[in-house]
Amino acid sequence: MANNSEKKTYHFDTQRLRAGYEPKDHNYAVSVPIYQTAAYDFRDVKHAKALFGLQETGFLYTRIGNPTVNVLEQRAAVLDKAAGAIALASGMAAISYALLNIAEGGGRILVSPYLYGGTIDSFKKLYHKFGISIDYAENIENPEKLADEIKPDTKAIFVESISNPSAVLLDIDAIARVAHDHGIPLVVDNTVATPYLFNPIEHGADIVVYSATKGFCGHGNVLAGLILESGKFNWREDKFPQFYEKHYTLRDPDGNYRSFIEVFPETPFTGRIRFTYLDFFGAVLSPFDAYLVLIGLETLSERVSKQVQNAKALAEYLSNHEAVEWVRYPSLKDSPYYNLAERDFKKGAGGILAFGFKGTDAQRETFLNSLELFHYHVNIGDARSLIVNSPQTTHSMLEPKEKEKAHIPENLIRISAGLEDINDLISDLEQAFKQALHK
Template sequence: MSAQTALPSLPQPVRPVQPAVAPPVVRPRPYGFTTQQVHAGDAGVPGGHGDRVAPIHVSAGFRFEDSASAAARFSGEEDGFVYSRVANPTTAALERRLAALEGGTEALVVGSGQAAITTALLGLLQAGDHLLASDHLYEGSRGLFEENFARFGIEVDFVHDHADPAAWRRLLRPTTRVLFAESLSNPRNEVLDVAAVSGVAHAHGVPLVVDNTLATPYLLRPLEHGADVVVHSASKFLSGHGTALGGVVVVGTGFPWQGRAPGGDLLFPQLAEPSAVLGGRSWLDLHGERAYAEHARHAVAARFGPVLSPFNAFLVQQGVETLSLRVAQHCRSAALLASWLERHPAVAGVDHASLASSPSHLRARRYLPRGSGSVLAVTLRGGAPAARRFIESLQLFSHMTHLGDVRSLVVHPASTTHAHRTPAQRERAGVHPGTVRLSVGIEDVEDLQADLRRALVAAELVTPHADSLEGAAQDGAA
């Protein structure tokens, strides 16, 4: 057979026709918290150089491609950066990460925790509205509500028993537009029943805003329990190293911002009514469910100007990458020290939700399975003289008004943070003359215990005789 002779064609085997089957949908396993705190929102920078860490963009403004792009960005029809008072690539990277960690749809970072609370609430409130807040608050928040908001015509009431949903319901008014509380209170470490309070808020048609600073998203994500907006002082645990100020507002999903009061009035007319700035459209027309977040960014934060610097955003993001590791250590040490301090004869009482004696203990078991935070209030039997000697005898605990640092910190609330409140108000807040607030850091717990033990001995030396350990022992024997 020549090389040119064609071979006879062979019959092809007949294969049965298989029905078309769609490939199985493989859903990616959700990443764990520690993976997210390192990678979430890491979208890179358009036109960048492959930076693995979000760089610090220190430009005040950003160039437009052309006139049409400039107009589109100002109208909100085109995404992009315009001016760092509104948004910046470095701060935007931090916003994406914090939104992911809290389980929110988007976030807005600002210059401090106080700025975050102000921005979040002024996006919801106007003159004539009523704010209902927990009585167990950071004193800066209380002063903001009672003094500054009052000048804007916003009224406020405080719920003393924030663990009782009925106490919240009793203080609701037709003009109530928002409920506000802390997930973990300062300094008593009381746990908020987020689901119960959000139920009260939603039955009234209004949102719940939760300050989650002390819990952090590693311990608790309030949006998963019914909260609508979460705020943080990023200066505390999120940053973690006492080097940067910052704040964040994280917005959840599903709240009906177009809702109306029983009388038919819009609950949030600033979102639903036409705006000349938006060409006769409303924020809801333009942004839908994102209306509140966009209004808070552009009509509140951008105008009041509480800008977070790109450098501070960079520092906060560096801290966030180790958040879970630090908070786990904070919580372990705080729980061990709280248990030991509660049994010490020089101590009259300890407030920490990890303790069975805490009124918040059962709520902590429900909401805080990873730990009850690192801030605790310790009340000494010897009152203010003992508290002063105790603080001044500590060596590892820094005496300063801050918390959430890798370093352990101590302060005397009655003479500092709560000094301007009446004795009755301090008593209700659990701040007694002998109360000290501890923010437990990440040092070796044995070293912290030794430091506290030395300070307790010094405090006992100035304890009045009637309250001394010997006197207490004799009273017990009698």
């Protein structure tokens, strides 16, 4: 349902409020209405036939399209400068649908070792059962050598723009060039950055995924996911035959079978997901949840800007603390990712940082239990500041060798900076350190 037909005459902060929505088409409601309905009446038999035959755009059943959800899809597409978008029930649904859509029938996905723990766990438990192999790149930070790891049946490269939990930055432009030289798409999980801080498509990405649960919405009250496509990738038939398979359900008015490439020439990727994976696997985003994401999106710039400001201040404070072994935040001048942050993240390198607690396991637990202001749970991108011991929670499913490859030591603590006063946040950390170290 999402498209890129809207004129891009406004700047980002206007589009996050206005894109994809015309009040006159919705009884002049200023706020996007919640179309809480399972289905939609047809005007007549001809109308029903046109909708089911994809000769007319519209809504027939909320599992594959809904007006509230459609506004979110169009708005996300405009913000990411994408050709099309599809909203789903979670970020994991977005990752799964995107990668399955690419490697359907078998193949390999070359992935960064710096990924969310749930993503890695899904790779271990699920994908091989669908004939898809996952290869962890040894040279993801050395793109000039990455080509050596691409095999004849590699179907895509998958990375995070800012990794969770260690805030690793990658040279997305260089990785995209390697992918395109080999005729495969680059898929970027842009959850931590959000479209406010980084636009993967402008840096060569072909597919972008989000857990909109996180910074995209920003209030910790909804689960949602998004997949966007650039509209620029050449889905060659020899490499991706699934886009060229002709189906009876895609037939034209004369009864000729058609493929997704023929029916959705500008957005074959999201078009195929909508009428295959979403339709049959059913990870549907509810209209009310889409509304919550839209409301959160209206304050995206202000929220993320303050989170970046707080994250940098926290990183600087922790860098000088005697109970801290190391700090990982790209905007610190001693970070190995400082130059990439300066080049690609002009508005800041995100609200996520990690540090190594210098002390015993018991002291680390006392520190976490002593915090009064930070929320101790596994979400990120919330308006509230969050903290968690990632190796024992979000990445606890990783085996020791996998943690080592992902550079996640057991003493790592992750912070997702919120919108509180920075002095209060630092004071809370300081009192917790004192209790943990008996000072």
